[in-house]
Amino acid sequence: MVKVTVDGIVVDVPNGSSALQACEAAGKEIPRFCFHERLSVAGNCRMCLVQVVRAPKPVASCGFPVAEGMEILTDTEIVRKARRAVMEFLLINHPLDCPICDQGGECDLQDQAFGYGADHSRYQEAKRAVKDKYLGPLVKTVMTRCIQCTRCIRFATEIAGVPELGAVSRGENMEVTNYVEKALTSELSGNLIDICPVGALTSKPYAFTARPWELKRTDSIDVSDAVGTNISLQVRGSAVLRAVPRVNDAVNEEWLADKGRFSVDGLKHRRLDRPWVRVHGKLQAVSWQDAFVAIGRRLDGVPGDRIGAIAGDLCDAESMLALKDLMVALGSPNIDCRQDGADYDLSQRAYYTFGTTIAGIEDADALLVVGSIPRQEAPVLNARIRKRFLAAGRGGFPIGLIGTPTADPTYSADVLGEGPDVLAALRDGTHPFAATLKAAKKPMIIVGHGALTRPDARAILASAWALAVETGAIGAGWNGFNVLHRAASRVAGLDLGLVPGKGGRSAAGMMSGGVDVLWLLGADEFHTAQIGPKTFVIYQGHHGDAAAARADVILPGAAYAEKSGTYVNTEGRVQRSFRAVMPPGDAREDWRILRAFSEVVGHTLPYDTVEVLRERLATVNPVFRVIGGLDAVDAAALPGPSDGGAVLPAPFRPVFDDYYQTDPICRASPTMGECSRIYVHPRTVAAE
Amino acid sequence: MSAHSPIDQIEQPDSFAFDAESEEQIAAILAKYPPERKASGTLPLLYVVQKQMGRQTGSAWVPRVAMDEIARRLEVAPIRVYEVATFYLMFNTKPIGRYHLQVCTTTSCWLRGSDDVVAACKKATGISGFGQSSADGLFTLTEVECLGACANAPILQVDDDFYEDLDGPRTIELIEALRRGERPAPGPTIDRVGSAPAGGRKTLADSPADQG
Ligand code: SF4
Ligand code: FES
Ligand code: FES
Numbered sequence: 001m002v003k004v005t006v007d008g009i010v011v012d013v014p015n016g017s018s019a020l021q022a023c024e025a026a027g028k029e030i031p032r033f034c035f036h037e038r039l040s041v042a043g044n045c046r047m048c049l050v051q052v053v054r055a056p057k058p059v060a061s062c063g064f065p066v067a068e069g070m071e072i073l074t075d076t077e078i079v080r081k082a083r084r085a086v087m088e089f090l091l092i093n094h095p096l097d098c099p100i101c102d103q104g105g106e107c108d109l110q111d112q113a114f115g116y117g118a119d120h121s122r123y124q125e126a127k128r129a130v131k132d133k134y135l136g137p138l139v140k141t142v143m144t145r146c147i148q149c150t151r152c153i154r155f156a157t158e159i160a161g162v163p164e165l166g167a168v169s170r171g172e173n174m175e176v177t178n179y180v181e182k183a184l185t186s187e188l189s190g191n192l193i194d195i196c197p198v199g200a201l202t203s204k205p206y207a208f209t210a211r212p213w214e215l216k217r218t219d220s221i222d223v224s225d226a227v228g229t230n231i232s233l234q235v236r237g238s239a240v241l242r243a244v245p246r247v248n249d250a251v252n253e254e255w256l257a258d259k260g261r262f263s264v265d266g267l268k269h270r271r272l273d274r275p276w277v278r279v280h281g282k283l284q285a286v287s288w289q290d291a292f293v294a295i296g297r298r299l300d301g302v303p304g305d306r307i308g309a310i311a312g313d314l315c316d317a318e319s320m321l322a323l324k325d326l327m328v329a330l331g332s333p334n335i336d337c338r339q340d341g342a343d344y345d346l347s348q349r350a351y352y353t354f355g356t357t358i359a360g361i362e363d364a365d366a367l368l369v370v371g372s373i374p375r376q377e378a379p380v381l382n383a384r385i386r387k388r389f390l391a392a393g394r395g396g397f398p399i400g401l402i403g404t405p406t407a408d409p410t411y412s413a414d415v416l417g418e419g420p421d422v423l424a425a426l427r428d429g430t431h432p433f434a435a436t437l438k439a440a441k442k443p444m445i446i447v448g449h450g451a452l453t454r455p456d457a458r459a460i461l462a463s464a465w466a467l468a469v470e471t472g473a474i475g476a477g478w479n480g481f482n483v484l485h486r487a488a489s490r491v492a493g494l495d496l497g498l499v500p501g502k503g504g505r506s507a508a509g510m511m512s513g514g515v516d517v518l519w520l521l522g523a524d525e526f527h528t529a530q531i532g533p534k535t536f537v538i539y540q541g542h543h544g545d546a547a548a549a550r551a552d553v554i555l556p557g558a559a560y561a562e563k564s565g566t567y568v569n570t571e572g573r574v575q576r577s578f579r580a581v582m583p584p585g586d587a588r589e590d591w592r593i594l595r596a597f598s599e600v601v602g603h604t605l606p607y608d609t610v611e612v613l614r615e616r617l618a619t620v621n622p623v624f625r626v627i628g629g630l631d632a633v634d635a636a637a638l639p640g641p642s643d644g645g646a647v648l649p650a651p652f653r654p655v656f657d658d659y660y661q662t663d664p665i666c667r668a669s670p671t672m673g674e675c676s677r678i679y680v681h682p683r684t685v686a687a688e
Numbered sequence: 689m690s691a692h693s694p695i696d697q698i699e700q701p702d703s704f705a706f707d708a709e710s711e712e713q714i715a716a717i718l719a720k721y722p723p724e725r726k727a728s729g730t731l732p733l734l735y736v737v738q739k740q741m742g743r744q745t746g747s748a749w750v751p752r753v754a755m756d757e758i759a760r761r762l763e764v765a766p767i768r769v770y771e772v773a774t775f776y777l778m779f780n781t782k783p784i785g786r787y788h789l790q791v792c793t794t795t796s797c798w799l800r801g802s803d804d805v806v807a808a809c810k811k812a813t814g815i816s817g818f819g820q821s822s823a824d825g826l827f828t829l830t831e832v833e834c835l836g837a838c839a840n841a842p843i844l845q846v847d848d849d850f851y852e853d854l855d856g857p858r859t860i861e862l863i864e865a866l867r868r869g870e871r872p873a874p875g876p877t878i879d880r881v882g883s884a885p886a887g888g889r890k891t892l893a894d895s896p897a898d899q900g
Contacts, residue, residue: 157765163765163767163768164765164767165767166767166768166770166771167771168770168771168774168775169774169775170774170775178767179752179766179767179770179774180752180766394724
């Protein structure tokens, strides 16, 4: 620690801190454009100038290391003058087009100009103009506004791991560009919009939509993957206009994946906003009461074991518990939250969660990924792996992949093989990477759903756990065993036991006439043609996707933005979201629908308010008592998942091939459709 | 406004491959750097490309595909090569004439008559302004900053060679010679050795070195 005085306030800061950090420790705000906590220091905007006593001239505090006894002045006439001069230079070539700029109201340059700008310009000459660049369907550019802070270049290179942006030419002619007119190939590209301090990079889908001061902000959780990214939904009237990340260092730092950010326009399209009942093969709009009566009539006389329910990937814990309680009341053991056919050992939470924790990745020193493509299944978590990879330096964080990566993982990794045979070779030590894992002090293993959705999931899980124990990935004070989920609802579903009861049928078992009545709670990710032709299907959900088309009764539910819900991320972290807007039309919160229906069939569920329901959540599984935190698990004390028989030789397959089309919301989103056309099916675009 | 036209406005070749001569040079260049630092080879490799293009097409420039090839060789992102290639004005990112006329117009040269050299260049080649090429595709005229040869101002650099102590008529002569396919010896165009005084040595005429 070093002692530094900032404007007379004495602070202790760690060695190697910058003067800017010392100023912040003293509670002094330092204006900045190029500096960003999570990026390398560039020191090129000079806005952060401060005075250091005995230094001959003002110094750029972001890149100036502190020294013992240093005295910093942040608010002297010299400092103010220097910053004013910097501001004047920055504004020379800036177009000052705030009235037509989407950044207006949340622009660092605008804010700082308020403090340090002059009331008029002394610059008479022509301003420089820069041609706009094409960066793809998500990020809009107005490059004349660029102040060349290079944050976007550093973000793309360091965090996203797609070094596609750069600064070409020099001096007056310098331009920030990708040089080749090609869409950025990152699932994190939306963060460029947040990171750009001015209006050079803004959101294309959101262009000219609203001003920040018109928006109401609601804390929510991203449900497009299982990372549990903390987001803020920004709403005007009844429309969610955008989603932006909230800072949570344990989960997403300050990043948000493109699907979570840009699929919000899917909330407006293809919505189910009233109940429907199929009469003589045609869906007819009906009242809630009629829909309930139709279901009640169909259920009459059907034995419990002929009724089944499947919960989808976007469900909140509350509605899943209500669904389970309803099925129990109806005497049905047929319930499943694993529409993808995944299998887990549920005897311990550690067997199906991300035990290392996302932040814990930064402590690991070797990584094995089995049957997962983290870059697509959890882009924000992948950024953490990359962060670790960069911090560890050359060779410091060896990474092995089993499976076929479909894209550059954004870090260098060895593809060890394609199938589970590699796992066996790692265990008996014949594969060289086994030695790498053993040599590591804190190795971690990630098992993904490319492995867990196979018939031999249990065997792979057991053998991955055994490998973890043998290589020291599970030991005292370190849990390196991780299951990477991709469905936001999955861990909560497993925590609440939404799996078949005694003698019950799994999702697959309910297909092909396995049940007579099938209740789908937002379950769309399977081929509806598999459902038996005679099965009576109730679809409760928010989007008119595949399953709604097959349904006999449609109950319009609420999407994640329209209800307060509890979600559990892949780590097992319980998080809560709040309602940003009301559900459209007659749609209702899902647990209320189930509660109302239970009354119609005479099995009234014992909760009238969400508080009582949450109390019940915590009774069913105490993990729901702790919001936001995580309890440490002593994995070493566990016996390991039970072995499930033989491993099949087939190679691991990716769990999806189109990142932009994985759930009903993004399939309804025009923006995601555009991304899919540009990124996933580029050939059809070229042919047009 | 920008010194480098947007890439999409320049007709780019579809492919680029190093020839045997370049490969030899590359091997020698990369031998100088540790393998994990081979990105340092970016600048020399850009020169290799530019030279090869000059040899093969008569226009010494660096097409985008060649930058991609350098990036592949050096295992860096292509944008890192684009940045370097566009930063240094010595690399031509668009096609140029066979002879690259680079006139220094910085203070010393200007005081010593670079305006005449510029005018002569324009007159002899028919080029109307900096950055342009002659209609016959032989010459490209570029304005450059101090070439570090002020003692022999004004300077015209043709490709890699300095022609010094120029004036209008001698510049025209030089360009005519180039047009005929000749390459006059570089250096001062007046009676002078290097930067020594014109008309022979003026001081230390009797220095012992001379007598020995
Ligand atoms: S585009 Fe924005 S983030 Fe990128 S250099 Fe310009 S001002 Fe900075
Ligand atoms: S913030 Fe320090 S120079 Fe830009
Ligand atoms: S000014 Fe022309 S060479 Fe120095």
